[in-house]
Amino acid sequence: MVSFLEVVYWVTVLCCLGQKHLVTGGCSGKCCRGRNMGCSTTDWRMDRAFAKCYCDEDCIKTKDCCFDYFTECPAQDCAASAWSFWSGCAKPCQPSVRVRVRQVEQQPGNGGDPCPSLEERAGCREYRDHRGSQCGLSSGPAFITSLEFGKGRPKHDSYGNPLDPGFCMEFKMESRTAHCTVENRPHTLWMRYITEGFKVCVACEPPALQNRSCQGDGQESNKEAVLQWQAVGNPHCRGTWKKVQKTPQCTCPTQHIFIFT
Template identity: 50%
Template sequence: MRTLWMTLCALSRLWPGAQAGCAEAGRCCPGRDPACFARGWRLDRVYGTCFCDQACRLTGDCCFDYDRACPARPCFVGEWSPWSGCADQCKPTTRVRRRSVQQEPQNGGAPCPPLEERAGCLEYSTPQGQDCGHTYVPAFITTSAFNKERTRQATSPHWSTHTEDAGYCMEFKTESLTPHCALENRPLTRWMQYLREGYTVCVDCQPPAMNSVSLHCSGDGLDSDGNQTLHWQAIGNPRCQGTWKKVRRVDQCSCPAVHSFIFI
């Protein structure tokens, strides 16, 4: 390449315009554009018609100055917006956050990453502050990572300062699950892939999922015996669901992170 540049510089002194290329023509085009050409030296050391479109890298007919005149610029995106509230109150649904494109990719630069993320959620009170009074039978679960973001807002005046951090952990052995869990590959629902038949999982019961009167989480199976089949459903994908059986109740969960969940 160094020899090529020295040759071009020498020719430019003997032949005015010999180094004409993308910069002089003022052209940089996306994709394959036959009209996006100039006259000058090509990177394959042939003088004549050369191209300034993005596809010239594949066809090998770029003008000698394409990389300098048309540098690849990756997509840049802004920061994530705050998470929205649940789409609906008092039933399993989703929340969303978005970000916008600050700079579109140019000249073969890296494409834009996803601009929207969705995750499952469940509200425990209406916008007016009334308790939803959940009576769901299945256990609705999500990743334990959600517990770091969840604001523990009291859904009832029965919650007091010393009981707000009350909670317990239920261990279950999974019996069955739908194939939709393994197919889930979205960033905030990828945790469903780790649900497996025959594995022991931990599910944490904490406010506000814990009922302020019964001090139970809906679907926790606390009063069932170990032979009773219980149902669960993943928040964020209603088709990811299955059955499990209670193993025991413990004060704190001790399962690996990928097998740790929370009632929601």
């Protein structure tokens, strides 16, 4: 950004030079992307020299921009659309991944912020195969994922009737693997909040509720029973927990609320 003192300097220089070096327009109508050697003119440069100057994006790095580059070629940040709906799971009847995408609506320019990631993947599990038949139940750990990925679950059946809202299970974390903290992908960051000794809440909602997928939650087990869980989206993030209590709604802090998949 040009400071007030710099503006005073240029006004003074231009007034003093008279007709010797008139400003010829600088970057007006000459802004270019990337490095373009032809995107130039002869005018006052930002280093206060009257010489060949440029109006391309790379002139900021090479420090040879024309004096009015930042006003005539303002930075343009990348603009992306809203995320699409999540796709279905890649594989039915087993932990898998789903995808959502977004599109670039405005390309970055003149040193503006680059585009963010245009695709996200998240762990998921569906309960019907490609023919619509219900998947068979299998024994194993309770599969959990972030509460964020449960927002798209249906709240009504095909006739418009409200589905059973389910319940919440509170657990005390007994153990977890180190793999829960090493992932940096956006859809796995929630796993960092699974901490030993902490109380976590897990919502059991349709379709997990309808398919008895909460059977590993310990609701029928002794409170002292050590049960297993696994994070969907990272099969190496797993551990054990003990049941605390069953409640109508989850009351844990948001970052400690998960859902059964």
